[in-house]
Amino acid sequence: MNLEFTPEEVAFRKEVRAFIEENYPKHLADMGMREDMSPEDMVAWHKVLGEKGWSVPAWPTEYGGTGWTPTQRYIWSEENARVNAFMPLPFGVSMVGPVIYTFGNEAQKEQHLPGIRSGDVWWCQGYSEPGAGSDLASLKTTAVRDGDHYVINGQKTWTTLAQYADWGFFLCRTDPDAAKPQEGISFILIDMKTPGIEVRPIKLIDGGYEVNETWLTDVRVPVENLVGEENKGWTYAKFLLAHERSGIAGVARSKRGVEKLREIAGSEVLDGEPLMSDFDFARKVSQLEIDLAALEITELRTLAGEQAGKGPGPESSILKIKGTEIQQRLTELTLEAVGSYGTPQYGSIADAGSNQYPVGPEYAQHSAATYFNMRKTSIYGGSNEIQRNIITKMILGL
Amino acid sequence: MDFNFTEEQEMVRDGLSRLVREQYDWDTRREVIASESGWRPEVWAQLAELGILGMPFSEEDGGFGGGAVDALVVMEEFGKGLVVEPFIPSVVCAGGFLKHAGSSEQKEEHLGAIIDGSRVYAFAYAEPRGRYNLADLETTARKEGGDYVLNGHKAVVIAAPWASHLVVTARTAGERRDSDGISVFLVDKSADGVVTRDYPTVDGRWASEVYLENVTVPASALVGEEGAALxxxxxxxxxxxxxxxxxxxxxxxxxxxxxxxxxxxxxxxxxxxxxxxxxxxxxxxxxxxxxxxxxxxxxxxxxxxxxxxxxxxxxxxxxxxxxxxxxxxxxxxxxxxxxxxxxxxxxxxxxxxxxxxxxxxxxxxxxxxxxxxxxx
CATH class of the missing domain: 1.20.140.10 (Butyryl-CoA Dehydrogenase, subunit A, domain 3)
Incomplete structure (x- = not known):
C-alpha cells in the first residue's frame, strides 16, 4: 500500500498542467459554474479537449477514451480543478455516452459517440417527472409503438440546460401492464428538434434558469432510437446513475474551493486581522479539509477498485453523500466569510430593476447565489436520503 | 413569571396577522419586491394608522406606551409574512436612539415622523472592513466650528433606499476599534455629500452603500454625548x-x-x-x-x-x-x-x-x- 505517485505519473501531471495552462480559455479562468455563463462558454473547453482527444478519458479506448489509469484520470481532474475549469457537461460524456457504448447498437454508436466526444452535440436528461422524483420508477411518460415510430407523451422536469440541448435521453413507459413498475420502462434517444417538444425554463431560488420543464406531446421518434431492449430501460438507467454518482464527489473541485476560501478569509478582516487567523473560523476550514481528505482517499480506494475491474458499486453512494455535503459546507463557509457583502443580490440585479453596478469585493458577489444553488446537490442525482436507502439495502443488507 | 401577552398585544397580533394575510400574500409580495420601489409605502401608512409604528414608545413621546414585547409581537408577524417594510431600521433602531438619548428637540422633529410613518429612517453602522465589531469604525466626524463634518463608507444599509434620514455611527476621537470616541448622528439623506448606491438584497429587501463625503451636519444632529455612544x-x-x-x-x-x-x-x-x-x-x-x-x-x-x-x-x-x-x-x-x-x-x-x-x-x-x- 502506498500513496506516492510514480515518476510516470509525476511526468503525466506536468504534461497535462502545461496543456491546460496553454489551452484553457483565458476568459473562463477560475470562473467555475456561473449563472451568467453563455452556452458557448459552457462547451468551450469541451471542444478544445475533443480536438486533443481528451474529452472522454474514462471511455474504453476503442470509443475514444485516453486509456489513462484511474490515477491518471484523478490527476487530470485535479489539474483542471487548479484553474477551476468548467468541465465538459456530464449528460453526454458521463451519462448517455457510456450507456450507448455499453448497450447501444453499432449504428447508434456511429451516430452519437463522435458528437459527444467533440462537444458538438448537446445532450439533456429526461428522467424526473413532476410525480416521479425519488420514486423514479413511477414515471408516467408513455411511448406507444406506431409502425416504425414511438409516439411519446408526457412531462419531464429538472431537465438541466435542455434549452440548449440538441438531443435528449428519456425514460418512457412502454409496457403499462408490466408486473413491476421498473419492468415496463425503455431508454429512448430523442432529437430535441422533433415537433411536439416544448421546453420551459424554471426559475430557481438563486435567480438562474438551469433546469426546465419539458413537455412531450405526440412526439414521433423512430424505433431505431431505442437503446438496448424494449422494457429494459431501468437496467440502463441504474447503470447510468451509478456512473453519475461516482463523478459527483467533486473532490478536486472542492480542494480548489478550500484554497479559494482560504484566500477569501485571508482578505476579510476581523478586528484588524485576517479572518483566516481567527481560531473559530480556521477551525471550521480545517474541519472541512479533514472531511475532504477522508473523502479523497475513499474515492481513490473506489478508483483502485475500478482499476482492478470492479465497476462502481453501491459504495459510490458514500461518495455522493459526503461529496455533496462538503460542497455545500464550502459554500456555507464562503458566505460566512464575506460577512455583510453576502446580502446584496448580484446575479439578477438588472432583473430586479436596479441599474446599479455591483458593490463589495468581487469574491463576495456570487457567494449567496452559490450557497442557495448548491442546496440542489443533496437533492439531485438520487437525493441523499435515497443514497442512504441504497446503502441500507445493498451494503447493510437490511 | 408570566409568558402571556396582554389583551392589547393579542389584538395587535390579530390585526397585523389579518393585514399580512390579506395584503401580503405570496404573489403580491413577489411582485412588490421585484418592482422599482421594492416596498409599499401604503402598507407602511396602514401600519402607522393601526398604531403599530408607535407601539414601542411612551405616551410622553407620542407613542402608545408599549415596549420591547410589543416589538416582538410585531416582528413575529412580520417574519411569518416575510414583510419587507423597515420596522427594525426605522422604529426599533432610529426610534431606539431617540427614545434613549434624543433631546426634546430631536424627539419632536424625528419621533413624530417615525410614529406617523411620514419618514423612514435607516441605521448606517456597518462598514466594509469592520465586520461585526460596532467600534471598528473608519467613518469620522470632525468638529468644525459649530458643525460636524462626516466622511466614510457605510456598508449594506438596510432600507436606506426608502429612507429620508440616516442614523450614522462615526468616530469623533480615538483610534479605530477604541471603545471611546464614538458618536451617533442624525443625517438628512438629501444633505450635500451623501452619495448612495441602491440595490436589492437576496432576501427581498433593498439596501444601499452610503458614502459620506464631507457631509456637514449641525451640532444638533448629535444624538447623546459626543464620544461616548458605544x-x-x-x-x-x-x-x-x-x-x-x-x-x-x-x-x-x-x-x-x-x-x-x-x-x-x-x-x-x-x-x-x-x-x-x-x-x-x-x-x-x-x-x-x-x-x-x-x-x-x-x-x-x-x-x-x-x-x-x-x-x-x-x-x-x-x-x-x-x-x-x-x-x-x-x-x-x-x-x-x-x-x-x-x-x-x-x-x-x-x-x-x-x-x-x-x-x-x-x-x-x-x-x-x-x-x-x-x-x-
Missing amino acids: PLIEQVVDEAIAAASAEACGAMKVAHAMTVEYSRQRKQFGVPIGSFQVLQHRMVDMYTEYEQSVSLAYLATLKLDGSERERKLAASTAKVRIGQAAQYVGQEAIQIHGGMGMTDELAIGSYFKRLTIFESEFGNVDHHMKRHIALS
Whole structure:
C-alpha cells in the first residue's frame, strides 16, 4: 500500500498542467459554474479537449477514451480543478455516452459517440417527472409503438440546460401492464428538434434558469432510437446513475474551493486581522479539509477498485453523500466569510430593476447565489436520503 | 413569571396577522419586491394608522406606551409574512436612539415622523472592513466650528433606499476599534455629500452603500454625548437583535408548517413522504429548533431592561442559538421539499433566503459566541 505517485505519473501531471495552462480559455479562468455563463462558454473547453482527444478519458479506448489509469484520470481532474475549469457537461460524456457504448447498437454508436466526444452535440436528461422524483420508477411518460415510430407523451422536469440541448435521453413507459413498475420502462434517444417538444425554463431560488420543464406531446421518434431492449430501460438507467454518482464527489473541485476560501478569509478582516487567523473560523476550514481528505482517499480506494475491474458499486453512494455535503459546507463557509457583502443580490440585479453596478469585493458577489444553488446537490442525482436507502439495502443488507 | 401577552398585544397580533394575510400574500409580495420601489409605502401608512409604528414608545413621546414585547409581537408577524417594510431600521433602531438619548428637540422633529410613518429612517453602522465589531469604525466626524463634518463608507444599509434620514455611527476621537470616541448622528439623506448606491438584497429587501463625503451636519444632529455612544449603540443593537430574533421565529414557524404540509401532499412510492420516519424525525427536530428559538427570543426581549451584562448575555445567547436554528430549519425545509424547494415558484425558497441572511445580521454566530465567552 502506498500513496506516492510514480515518476510516470509525476511526468503525466506536468504534461497535462502545461496543456491546460496553454489551452484553457483565458476568459473562463477560475470562473467555475456561473449563472451568467453563455452556452458557448459552457462547451468551450469541451471542444478544445475533443480536438486533443481528451474529452472522454474514462471511455474504453476503442470509443475514444485516453486509456489513462484511474490515477491518471484523478490527476487530470485535479489539474483542471487548479484553474477551476468548467468541465465538459456530464449528460453526454458521463451519462448517455457510456450507456450507448455499453448497450447501444453499432449504428447508434456511429451516430452519437463522435458528437459527444467533440462537444458538438448537446445532450439533456429526461428522467424526473413532476410525480416521479425519488420514486423514479413511477414515471408516467408513455411511448406507444406506431409502425416504425414511438409516439411519446408526457412531462419531464429538472431537465438541466435542455434549452440548449440538441438531443435528449428519456425514460418512457412502454409496457403499462408490466408486473413491476421498473419492468415496463425503455431508454429512448430523442432529437430535441422533433415537433411536439416544448421546453420551459424554471426559475430557481438563486435567480438562474438551469433546469426546465419539458413537455412531450405526440412526439414521433423512430424505433431505431431505442437503446438496448424494449422494457429494459431501468437496467440502463441504474447503470447510468451509478456512473453519475461516482463523478459527483467533486473532490478536486472542492480542494480548489478550500484554497479559494482560504484566500477569501485571508482578505476579510476581523478586528484588524485576517479572518483566516481567527481560531473559530480556521477551525471550521480545517474541519472541512479533514472531511475532504477522508473523502479523497475513499474515492481513490473506489478508483483502485475500478482499476482492478470492479465497476462502481453501491459504495459510490458514500461518495455522493459526503461529496455533496462538503460542497455545500464550502459554500456555507464562503458566505460566512464575506460577512455583510453576502446580502446584496448580484446575479439578477438588472432583473430586479436596479441599474446599479455591483458593490463589495468581487469574491463576495456570487457567494449567496452559490450557497442557495448548491442546496440542489443533496437533492439531485438520487437525493441523499435515497443514497442512504441504497446503502441500507445493498451494503447493510437490511 | 408570566409568558402571556396582554389583551392589547393579542389584538395587535390579530390585526397585523389579518393585514399580512390579506395584503401580503405570496404573489403580491413577489411582485412588490421585484418592482422599482421594492416596498409599499401604503402598507407602511396602514401600519402607522393601526398604531403599530408607535407601539414601542411612551405616551410622553407620542407613542402608545408599549415596549420591547410589543416589538416582538410585531416582528413575529412580520417574519411569518416575510414583510419587507423597515420596522427594525426605522422604529426599533432610529426610534431606539431617540427614545434613549434624543433631546426634546430631536424627539419632536424625528419621533413624530417615525410614529406617523411620514419618514423612514435607516441605521448606517456597518462598514466594509469592520465586520461585526460596532467600534471598528473608519467613518469620522470632525468638529468644525459649530458643525460636524462626516466622511466614510457605510456598508449594506438596510432600507436606506426608502429612507429620508440616516442614523450614522462615526468616530469623533480615538483610534479605530477604541471603545471611546464614538458618536451617533442624525443625517438628512438629501444633505450635500451623501452619495448612495441602491440595490436589492437576496432576501427581498433593498439596501444601499452610503458614502459620506464631507457631509456637514449641525451640532444638533448629535444624538447623546459626543464620544461616548458605544454603550448606547450596543443597547440599540441588542434591541434590534431581540426584534430580529422574533422575526426569525415567525419565519421558521411558517417554513416548518409549509414543510409539514408539503410532506402530507407529496406522494412517492405510493405514500405521502411525511409517512417516512426519517423525514418525520427531521421535521420534529425543525420544530424543536423553532420552540427553543421562541424561548430565546423571549429571553432576549425580557432582559433588555435588565442589567447591562444580563442584556448583552441574553442577546448573544439568542443570536447564537437562533442563528443556528435558522440555518438548520431553512436547509431542512428546502431538502424535504426536494426539487420544488429549489424553485422560485414556491414561497419556501424565500423563507430559506430570509433565514440565511438573518444569521449574519447584527453579528453572526461566531461574533456572538465570542461576546458570550467574553461576558461569561
